[in-house]
Amino acid sequence: MKNYFIALIFIMCPFLSNQVSAQIKLRLPSILSDHAVLQGSSECKLWGWGPGAETVKIVCSWNDKDTISVPIDARCLWETTIKTPKGTGPYKIEFICGKQYLKIQDILVGEVWLCSGQSNMEFNYKWGLNDPESLNTCENDSIRFFQVEQDYDEYPRSDCKGKWVLCSKNTMPDFSSLGYFFGKKLFNAINKPVGLVGAYWGGTCIQVWMPKESFENNDMKRFLSNIEPYGWAPKGGSLLYNSMINPISKYNFAGVLWYQGEANVADCSSDYSQLLSTMINEWRNKFANNFPFYVVQISPWNGYSGINAALLREQQELVSKTVSNVGLVSVADLTDDVADIHPRNKKGAGERVADYVLSKQYHTQSVFNHPVIEAWKIEGNKIVINIKSLDKLKTKFKEASGCFQIAGEDKLFYTAKVVKNVKNKIVIESNKVVHPIAFRYCFTNDAIPDLFDSNGLPLLQYRSDNWK
Template identity: 40%
Template sequence: MKLTRMMGMAAALSLLMAGMQAQISLPSVFADHMVLQQKSEVPVWGWGDASATVKVVGSWAPKDTATATVRSDGSWDTTLKTAAAGGPYTLSVLGNGNCELKDVMLGEVWLCSGQSNMEWTPMANIDNRDEEIAAADYPNIRFFHIPKRGAATPQNNCEASWATCTPDVMKNTSAVAYFFGRDLQKDLNVPIGLIVSAWGGTPAEVWTPEELVMDNPRLRDAMPDKTYPWWPVEPGVLYNQMINPVTPYALAGAIWYQGESNRDHPDSYGILMKTMIESWRKSFKKDFPFYLVQIAPFTYNAGDNGAALVREHQEWVARTVPGCGMVAISDCVADLKNIHPTDKQSVGLRLANLALGKTYGRLESGFESPVFEGMTVNKNKAVISFLHADNGLMCKEKQIVGFRIAGEDGVFEPAKAQIKENTVVVSSPKVKNPVMVQYCFDDATVGNLFNKEGLPVAPFRTDRNWDNE
């Protein structure tokens, strides 16, 4: 009798201890209202009891079950095949305790990151703010907005949740991300998931794994001299807390609006961005497309031309890093003393069109700004040719502004520019033998030269040595 009682007590204690063990849990990016990348093998991961078996099943294919065994450190991961866009579905995770996620959509997922112009919300002031907010009722657009926090070491979770796009949600999240997602959703007619991870005033180093910055002398030497307890400037601190927790969530791609905070050390910006992009792709286990916004004109009153050099490096990234692209927005600035242009609609639209052209093949042309291709000299005139200007160029005013020309002495003079089909002929009576030409290559000059599709020519200088990066 005593033995039976003792065995019963042991069994009860065993059940109690089992109940106290950690049950299956998921990172916050797996939650109700989430969007999973369609037609993919999407990573799913979490935590549980060591050696336990975890099963994952989506209601879009209830007979297909992905399994994983929990490792000794309590982590597990697997991949689950997703169907074509649609929903709502459920995602069930079965193990020591079951978890069912509801209102799960299959569609296109984009990471939206950068500094203040990506963080900028409609409530912070955008064009047609009230009308845009009132119209922001898109049940098939979902936001996952990561809080602004840094960490000294890589973190595996963050405090965020998925939210369906309503006026109240939209007005307090990234305006650029919203307009990008809205225009994608209208064209593709599929659910859109937008992971917003942005923090104003941050340099690109903080979004890059620390060791990749510190192990590269060129990047390490460009780091700020001062640190602040209230502001993230140390390498890797935002990657650790605002990127790593959602890796390797399946993405369609990433959009990026940043660069203003790297003006003090522009010469290393291109290599820094290449390093960051490659690290993100490695972390997400996919060579996803990466589309960036070239920083806009603004009266920095700088003496080192840092803004122009950052723009140049942004173009270098778009030209040389596979799967990258760039949108120019110099014409979207109404006030050169406002570093946050209020026309976020055009920025989102251009990013969406870039994705529709380069990622989805929905547009054949007209989604990339003209960029400098080459210069030839005909007597005392320089003839400039461009990429992405096959249908010709146009000026919206009587005279083209922003061109300067120099001879062998390197002294630049204001230049006259004339459109000739898809080239521009540049000259000055003060320069008999042209050697170099610049276009809007300074802090704040707003050009007025466009391709026939209405996209602005990106600023440039003809003496840039792309091989010397």
């Protein structure tokens, strides 16, 4: 028996030796992979995993004479920052750790945007886009997608599933249509590669996209207590941030496109701004990037109760006025059917967001400003409204009517008619209100605006009252 054990030890020694000497694999996150787009002329992080106490050597082909050496810590993590070039590529990046070697290639340098939210951001070609011919003109190797696989977790993850793909007839139909049309117009205007990262999930409330730290104070904790579960998407706080946003928080983005809010209309229509502003600030903190944040207002739909959708749109606009570097884009006039919560004109929506970004951020377009109501006064039974606009407001209909409402002391609103429309001034009245004290414009769930500036942008919804 003694001889048997001695023999067994000799047999096992080579295997034990291999296990002791075997190194932990050198590994990169999924977003650092072939065909990736890196933010140009900026500092970008590279990170990953490997054997502790070893060193990773990194060589970027745009500066192949400079080798970067990065130590791997006791947690088997490594991270460094590189400067990306002005050129667009393609490039490659090599990673060497002892005898281990990794290479990511066909890397472009350009503009990288994160597209996030719920189903109107997720809406893609296969859902029934109203521009079917767009598939025949989508091929473009300089527009690339990284779609984060939908998943959820109670705890923050360090990696996600997904891969970079080139824009083609095979890949475009699966990616956010709003994101695609935004990226296409951006590329055509600046002639630089565009990387679009999609992290979205239909039917999700904003709370699932917010990191745990968002709810640390008691005032924010209340937003976690009234979430009712349902079967087609997770709704618990931070679940999607943990699995779909945290893994890409080290990536450098030019900005964020956010189209969400429908799932919060019922329960947070009057305090959504607190949630959205907190999320924006937390994302910027987690990403270590004060990136621009562009909010697409939720679209008209007749399935909401009361005027909750109008209230939530008001909250979205409030964030654009109170949080720095936040833009608001209305797509209410692009709604083709108020009985469908998913407007199909995503081309118009994506291009409108691109117009805003090109104007505000890249300065390649003319001024992008929605006309807004800036002052008003009562004159007898009429209300005189001053509009801040580029030019005289025009209407797509024969007469601008149905969107304005007037109320008297009884606080009941009646449809008003426009009796005068000169540059920057509109006069409205209603024969049912003798002594008006308040008015509203498009302040219902499903109102489609009927007044437009010379740049084609609709007048934003408005209410002069703050009645509940």
